[in-house]
Amino acid sequence: MSQLPKQPAEVSVPTSADVARLAGVSRATVSYVLNNNATVRISEPTRHRVREAATQLGYVPHAAARSLRAGHSRLVLLPSGHIPAGPLHQHFFQELQAGLRRLDYTVVQYGSAGLADDEAVRAWAELRPVAVVVPPGITLTPHGTEILTRSGAKAVITLGPEPVAGAHGLVMDQRQVGASAVGHLLVRGRRRIGVVMPREAGLTPFSEPRLAGARQTAEPAGAHISPLPLHYEEESAAELAHRWPELGLDAVFAYNDEYAMLLMRALQDAGVAIPGDTAVVGADDLLLGRLLRPRLSTVRMELAMPDPLAETIDRLVHHPGTAPVHHDLLRTSAVHRESS
């Protein structure tokens, strides 16, 4: 059983020609058998000999050669950025990936951190993906879209907050998050609202739109929004809590539950009553937020239809002519607990 072959380093990779030779047939026949080609009839004994030879050699077809010949790949590229992917996204991609694999696509994540926009796009294009799904936090320019389509991508899909010219946009409008949070706070009578802006790099693509959404919602109600830069560190939170009185805020939307928990603890330590003096709202509906006292109010987010998305991609691949689709994936709702 699989005793490691201590060959002199240079083990040559078996090709379909090797299989053919061993089975005593032509490469064509090997291809027919291994791909179960229905348009051609191969005798059972031959099929058997070919299969036998293949497993004996440990033959694995060469994807590059195959798709080179075919003129197209079934590769779906999923660039990933520097953003620490939260459980929500991870789950979403997991589903998407499963759905695409069911449709017989090869899904691959390509880490693009540290590449300039167009470098990254070129790198993706070299792989000749049939579809590219760009998550929020990675910027795709119209020019980038063009490079991709010109290199054969049938579907280019952005998940960012803004539709990109030429690409199909499945929008995740982060503004909704800010809007839900602030809406909730307004209903509960708050008017002077802080919005935490994480200082951590890479989060701006999320925090800026959330702030914008907060502003849009606050304005008509005559409420006031103050951005509050914050590091994800105890000292930073303590410092912010320290000057809380002079800020004169009666509520804060803390970007997400983690920043909310951090800030809430600091505020409590500084003697600020929650929700008495200041209401606190997070986002993500983490389990941990429910363990705090008071329990953390939050904005719950759901990503609709990862699976239909797989089918949408499949449709786009087959009918590339289609006009860009724009869809909103994000569903948000405020969850009232005790901190607001």
Next chain:
Amino acid sequence: MSQLPKQPAEVSVPTSADVARLAGVSRATVSYVLNNNATVRISEPTRHRVREAATQLGYVPHAAARSLRAGHSRLVLLPSGHIPAGPLHQHFFQELQAGLRRLDYTVVQYGSAGLADDEAVRAWAELRPVAVVVPPGITLTPHGTEILTRSGAKAVITLGPEPVAGAHGLVMDQRQVGASAVGHLLVRGRRRIGVVMPREAGLTPFSEPRLAGARQTAEPAGAHISPLPLHYEEESAAELAHRWPELGLDAVFAYNDEYAMLLMRALQDAGVAIPGDTAVVGADDLLLGRLLRPRLSTVRMELAMPDPLAETIDRLVHHPGTAPVHHDLLRTSAVHRESS
């Protein structure tokens, strides 16, 4: 400026032949120029014309064709499983990826969730990666290793708790985590120690070794270990906390900080004094654990040398003969706060 070309759907992808035609040279020359081939001298005007033509057509080389010809790729494959990747791993991979890219490798994550072991391995092998880095939680059999090396992989590296025959093992021995936690508890005089076992699927590759490490450390000290199955849900924790008195434990290692926070809250709500009645230790050293009262004791984990790992891989690629390396990446240390 990049007005979207509303072509009748079938835009043909430009090849090096197209570039050659437009520049009025041969394909060979195009290759020389675009790859800055030093072994051949091309006149400046020609170089210019070629570059001009390439950009004008939006030419991007075809990676598959290139590596088919070259006989090898520079692809490093990084299978990813169903396990919710924590920040520690994400950071580690980020670094590894950056390091490898600096060495001019193409790094790609391949989601293998829902594939049987050998299906997955075949799928990887089809891509003819030059190296494969298998994270913990994904099982690689010796047979799988053989398939990969036979298909041309020069370096197969496992990050799991157990070295795999034939592969280079960069071990992350999760037992250390349990050992550190229990060691800490023993020093503080605890003897009847519970170990939380998450019921969530996919965590067993981590939880089992941690339990084993706990047992190994407890035994010589005459301490007793009780596994405690727990769902990551408030009800499950409450239920466990409810029968805490009858368990007669004076300490618990809660798998990680998240489970620890969950359990600690439930215990407090059930009237169990922490650390008076029961000491609690988590793992991961999350910031959030420091916000609890009492502050959560934890096991800090560090993944040594992601960057040297990139260079190790590079070396392995160049000198494949090398005997399997086995190395321990994980550094753990207990951090005493207030919950123990």
Next chain:
DNA sequence: TTGAAAGCGGTACCAT
């Protein structure tokens, strides 16, 4: 039922 051969997009040797 099977085989011979062309060709996918690049690269690199050998001529010119």
Next chain:
DNA sequence: ATGGTACCGCTTTCAA
């Protein structure tokens, strides 16, 4: 300083 061309591994007509 350039061009012609064989070849990488695989699929797919077309012939036999």
